Amino acid sequence: MRAFAEIDIAALKANLATIKARAGASRVMAVVKADAYGHGLLPCARAAQEAGAQWLGVALLEEALTLRSAGIKSRVLAWLCPPGSDFDEALRQDIDISISSHELLIEVIDSGKRVGVRPRVHLEIDTGLSRGGVLGSLDLLVEELKIAQDNKMIEVVGAWSHFARADEPGEAMNQEQVERYRSALQTLLNAGLKPPIHHLSNSAALFSIPDGKFEMVRTGIALYGLSPENKNLGSSEDLGLIPVMTLKAKLYLVKELPKGSTVGYGAIGKVDRETVIGVVAMGYGDGIPRNADSSVGIFVGGRRAPIIGRVSMDQFVVDLGADSTVKAGEIVTVFSGGLQGEYTADDWAKACGTINYEIVTRIGPRVPRISINDKPADT
Numbered sequence: 001m002r003a004f005a006e007i008d009i010a011a012l013k014a015n016l017a018t019i020k021a022r023a024g025a026s027r028v029m030a031v032v033k034a035d036a037y038g039h040g041l042l043p044c045a046r047a048a049q050e051a052g053a054q055w056l057g058v059a060l061l062e063e064a065l066t067l068r069s070a071g072i073k074s075r076v077l078a079w080l081c082p083p084g085s086d087f088d089e090a091l092r093q094d095i096d097i098s099i100s101s102h103e104l105l106i107e108v109i110d111s112g113k114r115v116g117v118r119p120r121v122h123l124e125i126d127t128g129l130s131r132g133g134v135l136g137s138l139d140l141l142v143e144e145l146k147i148a149q150d151n152k153m154i155e156v157v158g159a160w161s162h163f164a165r166a167d168e169p170g171e172a173m174n175q176e177q178v179e180r181y182r183s184a185l186q187t188l189l190n191a192g193l194k195p196p197i198h199h200l201s202n203s204a205a206l207f208s209i210p211d212g213k214f215e216m217v218r219t220g221i222a223l224y225g226l227s228p229e230n231k232n233l234g235s236s237e238d239l240g241l242i243p244v245m246t247l248k249a250k251l252y253l254v255k256e257l258p259k260g261s262t263v264g265y266g267a268i269g270k271v272d273r274e275t276v277i278g279v280v281a282m283g284y285g286d287g288i289p290r291n292a293d294s295s296v297g298i299f300v301g302g303r304r305a306p307i308i309g310r311v312s313m314d315q316f317v318v319d320l321g322a323d324s325t326v327k328a329g330e331i332v333t334v335f336s337g338g339l340q341g342e343y344t345a346d347d348w349a350k351a352c353g354t355i356n357y358e359i360v361t362r363i364g365p366r367v368p369r370i371s372i373n374d375k376p377a378d379t
Helices: 009-023 033-037 041-050 061-069 087-092 102-115 138-150 172-190 203-208 345-352 356-361
Strands: 003-008 027-031 055-058 075-078 096-099 120-124 155-160 197-199 216-219 245-257 275-280 297-300 303-308 316-319 331-335 369-372
Touching: 003 009, 009 027, 009 041, 009 203, 009 216, 009 369, 027 041, 033 041, 033 356, 041 055, 041 061, 055 061, 061 075, 061 087, 087 102, 096 102, 096 155, 102 138, 120 138, 138 155, 138 172, 155 172, 197 216, 203 216, 275 297, 275 331, 297 316, 331 345, 345 356
Parallel strands: 003 369, 027 055, 027 216, 055 075, 075 096, 096 120, 120 155, 155 197
Antiparallel strands: 003 245, 245 275, 245 331, 275 316, 297 303, 297 331, 303 316
């Protein structure tokens, strides 16, 4: 196997225990969208379910349907369902749907009539992120929801929103969003709607905004053992989280290179001494960022080996050092938790000018996910 990602199921379950302790009386929604942030949708969903997550959250309806096809029975919310989505099948499969517009409400109601199912909906409220949710037409949509519920055409079970700057503790906008959310909930209450589930907090808010918990918290990146923001919130270790993914690959080739040799497309890499290089059998076709530089690389033989030159589609080159005894075919670690000195997803994110979310999520389908430490949870 030229490359693979080990997914530590025990670590994921331990992270959920940490999340549940932080959440207190609030229920936990494990967010498994985007193939569980690149970790594997079904194994991670099952592990979260086993470890006590009461809900699963996905962006796309297709993701929710995949969960149901695999026999997963937990409550599932899908929140990025544009008009024209297969709401009929969603309702047949008992999937909760997010509503943020009159158009979506009408489609969901019509689907419910066709299939003979009363849709369970969550109203998305825009409290400042602006990318989704109802804003100026809140009163009108709430009125429509109340009429539809009174006529048993829908069941409003949730009301939710999303923070824009929860990874910036002390930012005034965070409290403003909490207050806007509370005001919107009062609008629902005044109209006679009493959805039992209010959810606002994401992973960052769980660690930084105590009064944002409400009845449920939605946790994504923390579930996978990564800090939502290292500088402001602390590292994974600081937050009591364990990185779940370890990315590994084989060395395709090991060879000596004379001083002055250039490496890779554009000849942007150059060795200033005789050295030994290794060719790693992964590239941007597998999700390794093309703009990764020599501040990251691999870990093999008890030490780090930095990238030389430009990452290619299927491979990248590292400097193993003149005294290296590493052989072709050996397995190297691209990133992991860093306990032995390995590079971490955070190291890769910093090197590429991005966030750890992107590093793990972009690992492509050519890289098999292998579950390890998959034992029953202590719940």
